Amino acid sequence: MTDAAAVQRAHEIFDPLAGAYLERAGVDIGPMFGSEGLRIRSKVFAFVGYRGAMVVKLPAARVDELDGVDGMERMVMRERAMKEWMLVPAAAAGRWQPLLDEAFAYVDSITP
Template identity: 40%
Template structure:
């Protein structure tokens, strides 16, 4: 089950941005620009928000205490970070990262599954 306080905080943060939609499931919330995913909440151990960014930008950010490379099972996701703050309200300071992610994802050609 996703942290409802975190989902609410991220949803409020992203709501004013144009063309952003969200989908909530029992395990997480996913945020889209058009049909492409740019961020999603994590549930269970660790929590936080996964954000898609270019590899070069991730290399610049990886020294921050609140950012790690996203791992999903045995796979290291090369264009995804996990942003994890102690308090949901702390994500407001990362609005520019979300905007960078939106711009990156919107400009990326996708050959992945289309949103249902």
């Protein structure tokens, strides 16, 4: 599957989940890493990455715990591991909703 096809498939999974969040107060869509992500009070908590994975912001310890499980991996940008960002592949789509919930709760709790 090409990256474009993978991104399209990821949006087919992500967009309906995102729609429910957009009904919440303080949640909108904004730019993040060349994509558009779900934000709570202007802080991104989830988006679809260029490789077709959902990317979520979670506490560093949770990312450590999940790294390598079901194909999930820590996000790396410019050879630098991002301590609070996790890539969740479409193959693990069953985990998207619960991890999206975790990401929202985490970013909501740390965002004034």
